[in-house]
Amino acid sequence: MSATFTFTIDGKEIKGQPGQTIMEAAEAAGVYIPRLCYSKDLRPHGSCRVCTCMVNGRPQAACTQPAAEGMVVENNTDELQAIRRDLVEMLFVEGNHFCPFCEKSGNCELQAMAYRLGITAPKFPYLWPDRSVDASHPEVFIDRNRCILCGRCVNASKDADGKNVFQFVGRGEHKRVAVNAEANLADTDLKGTDRAVAVCPVGAILVKHKGYATPVGRRSYDQKPIGSEIESKRK
Amino acid sequence: MAKPKVATASLAGCFGCHMSVLDIDDRILKLVELVEFNKSPINDIKKFTDRCAVGLIEGGCCNEENVRVLQDFRKNCDVLISVGECAIMGGIPAMRNTIPLKECLDEAYLNGPTVYNPAKKIPADKEIPLLLNRVYACHEVVKMDYHLPGCPPPADTIWEALVALLTGKPLKLSYELIKYD
Known part of the structure; x- marks a missing residue:
């Protein structure tokens, strides 16, 4: 079926295929919509709201909203960038994010998003929540201080690994990633090579014995902003 | 003319930002x-002798002396800048922020595995600045005008910021x- 249609993002004409979300159509056209919880190949979770765009004048998450003929999408506007900045700053203050010694620093999508948005300090009060670390597993650890509740590990474990290792428990500020076991991560059938481990955008789920492997200056986001690989495809 | x-201070920091x-x-020439440097560990001037255009603050506030120094800087500087992660979010010292202060002191002076303290006393001399309940970022204590992140911020970041401010140009840091x- 080739019923392609067109819509616009920030005035630029974009071709969409039936079934595509705004995010997918934008990405195919080389337009980067900032996002955190969305990961290609995983079911969109729509939880971080960083990809919020104005769609025909209403705020919608681009990762879950299907694209449609004639849609008018605003993405890179001052107002939306300010909202995204606020969302990312809130994620920084509601966890315990110590970038200077985090193994993920330089490859972290939360940090990279803050760089891209030009954040030098959050304007919100730091909450310093008491969060737990689970280092029981021989290959993998969870540091919940760094978790942003994106849901990627939950979906990847279920859909890609077929294991159901992770799930959310609790609500609001008490929500956290739990493991599907009597006690600890070591009691699950998780492997260090699982998709659920690789998809973590931050340093919350990491493979042990591999920290700081890439020198500063050569890490993913040292030189170029996150999203520039998508923007370089733009015609 | x-x-x-310019004045500088290291509060709860490691002097790494000053090294930067x-x-x-x-x-530097x-x-x-x-x-001209006024109060700063670089020239060892202890007290403000004149009003300063720019104050550079390294480190957050972990004790009452840090708070007093920071307030003194706010009073004496036109523009105050948080330099580095500790000034901006507390940094490594703020790792104690999720643990109650009493537990921290007990671990350090009574219960730690290598502690030798037969008198079972936690230091409380009035010469020692009182610890705060947690480590505070500078902008949680006084108004800060700019933030230069990094651990430490690259020398180029500090240079660009200082030159922009002192020559009256807008401060725009590249990626x-x-x-x-």
């Missing part, structure tokens, strides 16, 4: 032409100069 004055100021290499590590 008299040169604008020195890391501007031979531009240009900096000396551009400014490579905003880093949190």
Whole structure:
């Protein structure tokens, strides 16, 4: 079926295929919509709201909203960038994010998003929540201080690994990633090579014995902003 | 015209950010032409002798003395800048922020595996600044005008910021100069 249609993002004409979300159509056209919880190949979770765009004048998450003929999408506007900045700053203050010694620093999508948005300090009060670390597993650890509740590990474990290792428990500020076991991560059938481990955008789920492997200056986001690989495809 | 004055302080920091100021290499000669240093550990001037155009603050506030120094800087500087992660979010010292202060002191002076303290006393001399309940970022204590992130901020970040402020140009840091590590 080739019923392609067109819509616009920030005035630029974009071709969409039936079934595509705004995010997918934008990405195919080389337009980067900032996002955190969305990961290609995983079911969109729509939880971080960083990809919020104005769609025909209403705020919608681009990762879950299907694209449609004639849609008018605003993405890179001052107002939306300010909202995204606020969302990312809130994620920084509601966890315990110590970038200077985090193994993920330089490859972290939360940090990279803050760089891209030009954040030098959050304007919100730091909450310093008491969060737990689970280092029981021989290959993998969870540091919940760094978790942003994106849901990627939950979906990847279920859909890609077929294991159901992770799930959310609790609500609001008490929500956290739990493991599907009597006690600890070591009691699950998780492997260090699982998709659920690789998809973590931050340093919350990491493979042990591999920290700081890439020198500063050569890490993913040292030189170029996150999203520039998508923007370089733009015609 | 008299040169604008710059003051610096290290609160709950490791002096790494001050080392990064020195890391501007031979531009330090240009900096000396551009400014005069007032209160700073670089020249060991202990008290403000004049109003300063710019104050650079390294480290957050972990004790009452840090708070007093920071308030003194706010009073005496036109523009106050948080330099580095500790000033911006507390940094490594803020790792104690999720643990109650009493538990921290008990671990350090009574219960730690290598502690030798037969008198079972936690230091409380009035010469020692009182610890705060947690480590505070500078902007949680006084108004900060700018933040230069990094651990430490690259020398180029500090240089660009100082030159922009002292020559009255807008402070716009390029992508490579905003880093949190």
